[in-house]
Amino acid sequence: MGSISGEEIAPWGKAEGVAKEERILVSVRVRPLNAKEIEKNDPSDWECVNDTTIMFKNSLPERSAFPTAYTFDKVFGHQSNTRHVYDEGAKEVALSVVNGINASIFAYGQTSSGKTYTMTSITEYTMEDIYDYIKRHEEREFVLKFSAMEIYNEAVRDLLSTDSSPLRLLDDPERGTVVEKLTEETLRDQRHLKELVFTCAAQRQVGETSLNEMSSRSHQILRLTIESSAREFMGKDSSTTLLAAVNFIDLAGSERASQVSSASNRLKEGCHINRSLLTLGTVIRKLSKGRTGHIPYRDSKLTRILQPFLGGNARTAIICTMSPARSHIEQSRNTLSFASCAKQVATNAQVNVVVSDKALVKHLQRELARLENELRYTESATCTHHSDALRDKDAKIKKMEREIMDLMQQRDLAQSRLEDLLRAVVDERASRQWEESSHSSVSHARSECEDGVSIYDTSNIAYQIADLDSSRFDMPEERNNYEYNIEIPSKMKSHLRSISSPTLSEQILQQGWEEIVEATHEDSEDHCKEVQCIEIHAISTSRSDEFNLLISDGSDSLLALTDEDRLGDPAPQSLGDTHLKPAMEQSIDIATRTTDNIVKPCPDSSSPLPSVSKVMNSGELVLARSRSCKASLMNTSILSLLENVEQGKETPQETFLKESPGRPRLSALRYDVENEKHSVEGSQASEKLTSNDTIQTEDIKTVHGEADANLSTSFSGTNEMDECHCHKQLPSYQTWWEAHGAEKNVKDVGVEAVLSPYESPSRRPLEFERKRQEIIELWHACNVPLVHRTCFFLVFKGDPADSIYMEVECRRLSFLRNAFSHGKAGGVVAEDGHRVSLASSSRYLRREREMLCRQMQKKLSPDDRVRLYAKWGVALNSKQRKLQLGQRLWTKTDLEHVKESASLVAKLIGFVEQGRAMKEMFGLSFTPQQTHKRSFSWMQG
Ligand SMILES: Nc1ncnc2c1ncn2[C@@H]1O[C@H](COP(=O)(O)OP(=O)(O)OP(=O)(O)O)[C@@H](O)[C@H]1O
Numbered sequence: 028m029g030s031i032s033g034e035e036i037a038p039w040g041k042a043e044g045v046a047k048e049e050r051i052l053v054s055v056r057v058r059p060l061n062a063k064e065i066e067k068n069d070p071s072d073w074e075c076v077n078d079t080t081i082m083f084k085n086s087l088p089e090r091s092a093f094p095t096a097y098t099f100d101k102v103f104g105h106q107s108n109t110r111h112v113y114d115e116g117a118k119e120v121a122l123s124v125v126n127g128i129n130a131s132i133f134a135y136g137q138t139s140s141g142k143t144y145t146m147t148s149i150t151e152y153t154m155e156d157i158y159d160y161i162k163r164h165e166e167r168e169f170v171l172k173f174s175a176m177e178i179y180n181e182a183v184r185d186l187l188s189t190d191s192s193p194l195r196l197l198d199d200p201e202r203g204t205v206v207e208k209l210t211e212e213t214l215r216d217q218r219h220l221k222e223l224v225f226t227c228a229a230q231r232q233v234g235e236t237s238l239n240e241m242s243s244r245s246h247q248i249l250r251l252t253i254e255s256s257a258r259e260f261m262g263k264d265s266s267t268t269l270l271a272a273v274n275f276i277d278l279a280g281s282e283r284a285s286q287v288s289s290a291s292n293r294l295k296e297g298c299h300i301n302r303s304l305l306t307l308g309t310v311i312r313k314l315s316k317g318r319t320g321h322i323p324y325r326d327s328k329l330t331r332i333l334q335p336f337l338g339g340n341a342r343t344a345i346i347c348t349m350s351p352a353r354s355h356i357e358q359s360r361n362t363l364s365f366a367s368c369a370k371q372v373a374t375n376a377q378v379n380v381v382v383s384d385k386a387l388v389k390h391l392q393r394e395l396a397r398l399e400n401e402l403r404y405t406e407s408a409t410c411t412h413h414s415d416a417l418r419d420k421d422a423k424i425k426k427m428e429r430e431i432m433d434l435m436q437q438r439d440l441a442q443s444r445l446e447d448l449l450r451a452v453v454d455e456r457a458s459r460q461w462e463e464s465s466h467s468s469v470s471h472a473r474s475e476c477e478d479g480v481s482i483y484d485t486s487n488i489a490y491q492i493a494d495l496d497s498s499r500f501d502m503p504e505e506r507n508n509y510e511y512n513i514e515i516p517s518k519m520k521s522h523l524r525s526i527s528s529p530t531l532s533e534q535i536l537q538q539g540w541e542e543i544v545e546a547t548h549e550d551s552e553d554h555c556k557e558v559q560c561i562e563i564h565a566i567s568t569s570r571s572d573e574f575n576l577l578i579s580d581g582s583d584s585l586l587a588l589t590d591e592d593r594l595g596d597p598a599p600q601s602l603g604d605t606h607l608k609p610a611m612e613q614s615i616d617i618a619t620r621t622t623d624n625i626v627k628p629c630p631d632s633s634s635p636l637p638s639v640s641k642v643m644n645s646g647e648l649v650l651a652r653s654r655s656c657k658a659s660l661m662n663t664s665i666l667s668l669l670e671n672v673e674q675g676k677e678t679p680q681e682t683f684l685k686e687s688p689g690r691p692r693l694s695a696l697r698y699d700v701e702n703e704k705h706s707v708e709g710s711q712a713s714e715k716l717t718s719n720d721t722i723q724t725e726d727i728k729t730v731h732g733e734a735d736a737n738l739s740t741s742f743s744g745t746n747e748m749d750e751c752h753c754h755k756q757l758p759s760y761q762t763w764w765e766a767h768g769a770e771k772n773v774k775d776v777g778v779e780a781v782l783s784p785y786e787s788p789s790r791r792p793l794e795f796e797r798k799r800q801e802i803i804e805l806w807h808a809c810n811v812p813l814v815h816r817t818c819f820f821l822v823f824k825g826d827p828a829d830s831i832y833m834e835v836e837c838r839r840l841s842f843l844r845n846a847f848s849h850g851k852a853g854g855v856v857a858e859d860g861h862r863v864s865l866a867s868s869s870r871y872l873r874r875e876r877e878m879l880c881r882q883m884q885k886k887l888s889p890d891d892r893v894r895l896y897a898k899w900g901v902a903l904n905s906k907q908r909k910l911q912l913g914q915r916l917w918t919k920t921d922l923e924h925v926k927e928s929a930s931l932v933a934k935l936i937g938f939v940e941q942g943r944a945m946k947e948m949f950g951l952s953f954t955p956q957q958t959h960k961r962s963f964s965w966m967q968g
Contacts, residue, residue: 127269145346149346169254183209187210314373322338813872877910879935
């Protein structure tokens with residue numbers, strides 16, 4: 028140190044922009060006791076024990092908060108001269124300016140501590156060294172500028188101007204705070220500089236204080252700005268300029284105003300001085316803790332102007348001056364405390380390189396070219412990546428298109444095969460039926476039909492073909508509960524219309540429909556269980572004297588019985604006319620081909636055929652449908668199950684099995700019989716039937732015998748089809764159905780429904796989930812009974828063969844919901860004139876929940892109930908807990924809730940899954956059947 032050589036200067040441009048963090052260089056200078064202090068015998072309490080440590084000589088009182096020793100970068104005792112202070116405590120920092128680094132040298136201390144004394148000399152030494160450096164570096168051209176200002180009473184004054192009016196501070200986006208109109212003299216030489224410094228000293232505000240006759244009452248800032256450029260490159264594109272400034276800051280005294288006994292203007296100065304110094308102290312303290320948070324540079328003009336030199340882009344040295352006298356102990360401690368804080372402050376000085384316009388343009392052009400290169404490389408890399416990705420995607424798309432084509436071909440093939448199969452089945456059956464019944468029954472059956480014969484189709488698709496062109500649903504008057512109907516598929520209808528014999532049409536339709544169902548199932552063997560059983564019951568009603576030829580299972584046949592029938596009118600013992608016998612025998616044959624679990628319903632000995640013959644002979648018959656076993660299940664098994672549940676009976680699995688797929692009539696009878704017990708209109712016939720609960724073929728015989736007997740007596744000879752029955756009592760349920768868009772909804776339920784959504788094996792699980800969720804929401808929307816929901820939910824679990832049932836359930840529910848929502852606020856009108864509405868179904872739901880509550884008492888142990896209350900969020904200390912639990916079931920549509928609800932309801936009703944038979948029971952029971960008034964039909968009002 029001590030001199031500046033060319034080597035000390037960073038190579039031009041190399042240090043450009045490189046910030047170097049370093050701490051402020053802090054030194055303390057203790058002046059000698061002055062004359063006054065000596066005169067007052069004010070002892071010196073401070074001793075510089077070495078060049079970095081100063082100690083308080085006297086012992087401190089106990090528990091004193093003040094340290095006895097302070098360490099700084101440099102400590103100068105009273106014997107140190109200013110040259111030494113400069114060399115050790117300021118020179119290195121100050122001369123950074125010639126390297127393009129900003130620098131500032133502060134003098135801080137109380138009045139009369141020697142700030143001006145020290146700073147004046149340091150400024151002078153620095154100037155000398157700078158000019159010395161310039162002399163030794165002729166290869167560079169230097170431009171020196173000098174400016175000076177003072178901040179007096181928070182006003183900035185230009186010390187190089189005679190105009191003492193305060194200057195404004197401006198915020199420049201590039202240069203920071205700038206003093207407006209501040210004179211900046213370009214120095215001609217060193218002497219010029221000395222003159223200016225002298226001028227400043229003369230201009231500076233001084234006054235007398237109790238401690239200093241020539242006290243500097245302002246903060247003085249002398250600024251020397253140095254620009255330097257290598258002469259070699261000057262005027263060339265590559266020329267650069269170093270630009271930096273060094274500040275010499277002689278602060279005003281840091282003492283308290285009270286310590287300065289002076290005139291009133293001194294007190295005012297003190298306030299302003301202290302304000303600036305207070306802010307300076309705060310800034311230094313905050314900077315000493317890091318640059319986090321707000322630094323209040325703008326709180327004073329001093330800190331605002333010096334902001335770049337305080338913890339910023341500058342090297343900084345602070346020389347703290349102090350008096351050793353005991354009388355100034357407090358101020359000395361304050362000074363040392365400030366110095367300690369300043370010691371922690373770090374700055375980030377960097378070489379400030381000014382680039383010429385030409386050089387700047389060149390530099391920017393180079394930078395632009397570099398960036399463009401980078402961009403091109405990135406783009407090409409990205410393009411390559413994208414084109415690869417696109418190729419992959421194209422390949423995938425092509426592969427998927429091929430797969431789609433394959434699947435579509437498979438679908439078309441399957442569809443074509445199915446249609447062929449259907450056509451073949453229907454044709455075969457039609458021709459067979461024709462042959463078997465071609466003797467005489469055809470013409471007779473036709474005449475019967477033309478007279479108003481009502482036919483139920485086999486698949487529980489009830490329709491009436493009194494007029495084939497306008498088939499209507501048969502809906503006996505006394506019915507007040509309904510299930511849904513499904514329209515016959517259009518293909519089947521057209522076949523039906525093409526066949527002249529209604530009886531055959533009915534049978535063909537029946538069998539054809541079953542074939543459709545069979546065709547949609549992978550295992551067609553299972554569907555051979557679907558029994559066609561023709562039973563003929565002659566029914567006479569006292570009101571209408573109508574004759575119905577019923578092809579029916581036990582359920583419907585019983586339901587079709589009028590009061591008079593049930594009262595034991597003798598059945599005809601023989602039938603003279605056997606027009607329908609071949610057809611019925613055929614049906615019976617089919618029935619006998621059923622699997623073992625199906626009770627053969629029509630043994631020869633007790634076949635209803637004689638009765639049928641009799642009825643047919645009368646010419647006043649009602650042809651009831653030959654219903655397959657599956658048709659009966661919906662009306663029988665579940666309903667009987669529910670009835671049993673209500674009556675506290677268990678429904679053992681084996682019983683259910685017996686009653687479900689293979690014993691349609693018996694289960695129906697049993698159900699009806701039990702219902703009849705509760706019916707106001709309980710009949711004698713029913714009572715007879717209740718005497719036998721065991722499911723035996725004999726029962727069936729008995730039942731049929733009874734029925735036949737009834738039929739014989741009810742045959743009272745009316746040759747006309749009751750108009751009322753045909754047009755009023757059977758008020759075109761189909762018309763109602765069609766009017767509500769049901770035909771459109773359901774007519775294609777069969778084949779299309781099976782083919783479309785489930786045609787792709789990969790889509791089946793997804794499609795099933797979607798369909799099931801749709802159904803769940805429709806149940807919710809239509810207030811479908813919980814038992815129905817439960818059974819359906821538990822039965823259909825995604826087997827591919829379930830598709831038709833799911834589709835049918837979905838469509839009929841959609842129809843119902845639409846009917847409810849489209850101007851059917853009062854509900855939909857069933858053909859018997861009863862209104863079925865959301866309100867009525869809601870009432871039913873309420874009753875159903877009450878029923879389930881009663882089951883909870885019977886089926887669940889107290890522990891089970893407590894567990895369930897906890898699970899379902901029913902407070903244990905609340906009242907009517909079972910009812911609360913019941914009311915929580917099936918109230919949401921999320922799958923988890925539905926599963927839980929179904930599980931609990933199934934337990935309560937003793938539900939046991941019955942496999943395919945159970946499904947069929949759901950799938951094809953679409954007819955708006957009247958069941959019993961106490962049935963659980965979910966359309967019940
Ligand atoms: N180190 C020193 N050696 C000898 N004399 C000194 C020293 N320091 C200061 N003095 C003398 O002390 C007196 C006060 O010094 P100076 O004016 O520099 O104090 P100051 O801190 O600037 O006071 P103020 O804040 O009131 O301006 C001067 O007469 C000066 O000559």
